[in-house]
Amino acid sequence: MRASLSILAASVILAGSALAQTTTMPPAGSPPAGTRPASPGTGGPTGSSNPAVSTGGNAPSSVNASGTAALVAMTALEKGANSFTEGQVKSRLEGAGFSNVTDLAKDGDGIWRGKAMRDGKSVSVGFDYKGNIAAG
Template sequence: MSPRALSMIAAILILGGPAFAQTTTSGSPAPDSKTSAKSGGQEAVTRPNTDKPEASKPATAHSAADAKLEEGSNSFTEAQMHKRLENAGYKDIKGLKKDDKGIWRGQATLNGKAVNVGVDFKGNVAAQ
């Protein structure tokens, strides 16, 4: 093979290589996709658990009840935690305080029953 042909091949590989390594993600997840908690997820990625409480089982938060609340620096405000708990189906939320491990803890009701709740720095909600 001629040196000119080799030079052209090398140039194509060098200049075109990075284009093959680029990844673009757009759109929303498929409606039937599993949550990160159910699929194992990526341990290194900070991502909240997206499970909702199960209305037919009072005082539970479905698989979110089994969510492991992770310790870490928590920058959420009390108002943000209150909203996240409401979105998860909890009512009458009170006594929210951030503990020394960065987990917001408080009391709430779910389907008329009192439960202790916690929210970690990722936004994971769990009945405790």
């Protein structure tokens, strides 16, 4: 009985290591390893479908295809763990056409809020974890 258990244990260990060494080959005609086709409409490699993740270029997610800022309503800003730093938020806001960005502080919902100038007017601004910008 003891010998049977030892043989069974050895078989399981050997089978597991054999499986761990198995490699899969890409289908014939697929791109070489390490390359990925461009995502439709982006020109960049395929990647995350998360809009907060930029897979091509350095444009923030709050800039639309025409290169202008895509502003959302203050109520559309989403709560969440915001990993943007104050400097990054200020840079994104300035890139979206705001100037004199001041009083930036992250609220309890993870949304950066502050004040800025746009078109000669003082506005309240918000910036969420996805890179959405709001002004009001």
